[in-house]
Amino acid sequence: SQKIEQNSEALNIQEGKTATLTCNYTNYSPAYLQWYRQDPGRGPVFLLLIRENEKEKRKERLKVTFDTTLKQSLFHITASQPADSATYLCALVDSSYKLIFGSGTRLLVRP
Amino acid sequence: DAGITQSPRYKITETGRQVTLMCHQTWSHSYMFWYRQDLGHGLRLIYYSAAADITDKGEVPDGYVVSRSKTENFPLTLESATRSQTSVYFCASSESRGSGYTFGSGTRLTVV
Secondary structure, three states: OOOOOEEEOOOEEEEEOOOOEEEEEOOOOEEEEEEEOOOOOOOOEEEEEEOOOOEEEEEEEEEEEEEEOOOOOEEEEEOOOOHHHEEEEEEEEEEOOEEEEEOOEEEEOOO | OOEEEEOOOOEEEEEOOOOEEEEEEEOOEEEEEEEEEEEEOOEEEEEEEOOEEEEOOOOOOOOEEEEEOOOOEEEEEEEOOOOOOOOEEEEEEEOOOOOOEEEEOOOEEEEE
């Protein structure tokens, strides 16, 4: 069956460290993958999109990698800050161009 | 104000009632989507639309109806609400298939 898996346990890190979140998928061949941030009581906010022919994408302190062989995307936040605390959602486009979301990983950055 | 707005923000309805959730976007984006978010399931696609008068089913369409007579509006109707439809509903829009989505603030619906 098709699955998108993100770590359901919260990631708890110290301010200033790099946070790395993982997204694994099974039985999909996505043309692209997206990452979103969601704060409690709010809608998701688009952060980055990476296409299948791109290995890495950066935006300020954010970096996303996409390994189609491993069927995995990694999302990094460098020099993390307490304001980065949120839930981060991975989403990929399926063969009919519908965007399918993972359940998200909660990130807590301690001051 | 430019953006995507959902109404109402909160709604309580009774089992069996019809309820409509509204979604309006000001960018003239072609694509619009309805998702529901539940604990343990994440965001699941209910319906989407590629343009006015073009709609298609997502993962969980049963019990829902959509229409899109104008590009900027994409209402979602629960024809006969059930308790299992208690959820947070998000509307989203995107300029093209390869773009990021912009989400509304959500409607928290409780069916009692």
